[in-house]
Amino acid sequence: MASEKESLITVLEHKDIYIDGAWRPSAGEEVTEVVNPATEQVIATVPASTVKDVDAAVVAARAALRTWSRTTAAERRAFLDRLHQGLVQRADEIAALVTAEMGAPRQISTQVQAGLPIAVTASYVRLLETYEFEERIGNSLVVKEPMGVVAAITPWNYPLHQIVAKVAAALAAGCTVVLKPSEVTPLNAYLLAQIIDTIGLPAGVFNLVPGIGAVVGEALVVHPDVDMVSFTGSTRAGKRIGELAAATIKKVALELGGKSANIILPDADLESAVRDGVANVLRNSGQTCTAWTRMLVYRDSYERAVELARDAAESAAVGDPTDERTQVGPVASAAQRDRVRDYIADGINQGARLVAGGVEPPAGLPTGYYVRPTVFADVTENMTIAQEEIFGPVIVLIPYEDEEEALRIASNSLYGLSGAVFSASEERAVAFARRLDTGMVHINGARLNLLAPFGGYKQSGNGRELGVYGLEEFLQPKSLQLPA
Numbered sequence: 001m002a003s004e005k006e007s008l009i010t011v012l013e014h015k016d017i018y019i020d021g022a023w024r025p026s027a028g029e030e031v032t033e034v035v036n037p038a039t040e041q042v043i044a045t046v047p048a049s050t051v052k053d054v055d056a057a058v059v060a061a062r063a064a065l066r067t068w069s070r071t072t073a074a075e076r077r078a079f080l081d082r083l084h085q086g087l088v089q090r091a092d093e094i095a096a097l098v099t100a101e102m103g104a105p106r107q108i109s110t111q112v113q114a115g116l117p118i119a120v121t122a123s124y125v126r127l128l129e130t131y132e133f134e135e136r137i138g139n140s141l142v143v144k145e146p147m148g149v150v151a152a153i154t155p156w157n158y159p160l161h162q163i164v165a166k167v168a169a170a171l172a173a174g175c176t177v178v179l180k181p182s183e184v185t186p187l188n189a190y191l192l193a194q195i196i197d198t199i200g201l202p203a204g205v206f207n208l209v210p211g212i213g214a215v216v217g218e219a220l221v222v223h224p225d226v227d228m229v230s231f232t233g234s235t236r237a238g239k240r241i242g243e244l245a246a247a248t249i250k251k252v253a254l255e256l257g258g259k260s261a262n263i264i265l266p267d268a269d270l271e272s273a274v275r276d277g278v279a280n281v282l283r284n285s286g287q288t289c290t291a292w293t294r295m296l297v298y299r300d301s302y303e304r305a306v307e308l309a310r311d312a313a314e315s316a317a318v319g320d321p322t323d324e325r326t327q328v329g330p331v332a333s334a335a336q337r338d339r340v341r342d343y344i345a346d347g348i349n350q351g352a353r354l355v356a357g358g359v360e361p362p363a364g365l366p367t368g369y370y371v372r373p374t375v376f377a378d379v380t381e382n383m384t385i386a387q388e389e390i391f392g393p394v395i396v397l398i399p400y401e402d403e404e405e406a407l408r409i410a411s412n413s414l415y416g417l418s419g420a421v422f423s424a425s426e427e428r429a430v431a432f433a434r435r436l437d438t439g440m441v442h443i444n445g446a447r448l449n450l451l452a453p454f455g456g457y458k459q460s461g462n463g464r465e466l467g468v469y470g471l472e473e474f475l476q477p478k479s480l481q482l483p484a
């Protein structure tokens with residue numbers, strides 16, 4: 001097993017970009033620095049690709065599509081299986097890299113950041129065994145064809161998972177891919193390209209052009225030879241991408257922000273619901289699009305819930321993400337740390353009651369982009385901290401009088417990504433969940449199912465990832481009408 005240091009050096013040796021099955025220098029000279037948010041040290045530089053690089057990558061992807069789109073599901077399945085094996089072999093390195101480039105604690109890096117891409121590739125290998133790419137509807141033969149050349153643009157919070165959720169599904173569908181990972185966390189994308197380089201995937205099927213969103217991302221979105229943009233990131237960037245893509249009527253699948261509500265119904269086990277709810281928000285330092293950042297509590301239980309949330313936040317182990325015991329690491333960047341602190345200051349200024357955490361950095365951590373786990377009580381539903389996505393370890397508690405009010409407050413959001421309902425009665429929780437306008441709801445702390453559709457309602461997006469819905473996002477049906 002490679003030590004953390006060795007594994008980083010392996011990745012740092014690759015300063016090129018990956019186009020048409022080969023590592024080659026970028027057409028430009030600019031580089032992006034990758035900073036370890038726990039040490040504030042630069043740990044790598046990667047090329048900031050140019051518009052010319054984007055062109056070369058799209059040309060390669062378009063050329064590769066001719067043969068890749070005609071491969072059989074069994075052929076593509078064999079490549080995905082090799083990709084899966086490659087991820088399994090390098091799981092420790094993936095975990096170490098995610099910790100180094102965005103600060104996720106080792107526990108999360110191992111179980112989630114490395115674990116999810118492994119599980120997702122396995123799920124697509126299985127799906128390709130049974131998925132029917134053709135069906136008869138009356139006298140029509142419906143052929144599900146690949147969308148074509150896909151631009152995958154991804155964020156930094158679950159860097160490899162978000163890449164693999166797109167790349168595995170797109171490849172399974174017979175699409176070719178140009179990947180633009182987040183400029184904050186490009187190293188995992190390099191590791192993925194290294195694995196892909198070893199599995200014999202035909203040249204041009206997968207291409208990596210790291211760089212900044214405004215240059216590389218936008219060049220991909222406006223490119224006439226890109227057929228589809230699969231984007232995960234902020235609602236702000238998603239709107240811009242939608243506008244730009246309209247000029248060429250490209251398909252755009254968007255996975256955007258969230259401000260999900262956790263509704264603890266009056267009959268729920270309050271202690272475990274609050275504990276699960278706080279843990280959900282602190283996971284990955286609150287940098288999870290689906291985080292249940294608004295906790296809605298029945299008025300009679302509210303003060304008790306505030307105490308429980310405060311205790312849970314104050315007892316969370318904050319610190320060095322390489323320490324196995326750490327539960328909350330730094331946030332991913334200085335900019336993110338400043339943004340989260342501004343929201344905390346905003347909450348205080350708007351009159352919310354700060355019961356844990358605050359703007360000061362945690363004691364004993366002078367270096368690193370750390371934010372104290374923060375709990376706000378007496379939050380009203382229209383305060384900024386109850387409306388905007390903070391993307392940090394900050395949770396707000398809002399009281400409600402009855403279920404109708406809880407439903408109304410939960411729906412009072414531009415977002416509709418996820419949510420949670422806790423109740424002593426699963427039936428009651430499910431009935432309530434059916435009325436929420438969000439793409440996903442977790443009942444009594446149930447975990448994410450990687451075969452079920454993942455995506456949002458309202459301004460949280462318009463696409464679905466994972467499982468069969470994720471595959472079909474990258475397919476377009478063609479109807480052949482046959483003589484009756």
Ligand code: NAD
Nearest residue numbers: 154155156181182213217218233234237255256257258289
């Ligand atoms: P971001 O929108 O700033 O960046 C995401 C990606 O888009 C990056 O690769 C960036 O370079 C690129 N980009 C930025 N502007 C662009 C433009 N004009 N054109 C093309 N590409 C552009 O988001 P972020 O800060 O990296 O990630 C955090 C956000 O992602 C949060 O809002 C979070 O909720 C969201 N997110 C959503 C999901 C989901 O599945 N719904 C999952 C994770 C994160």
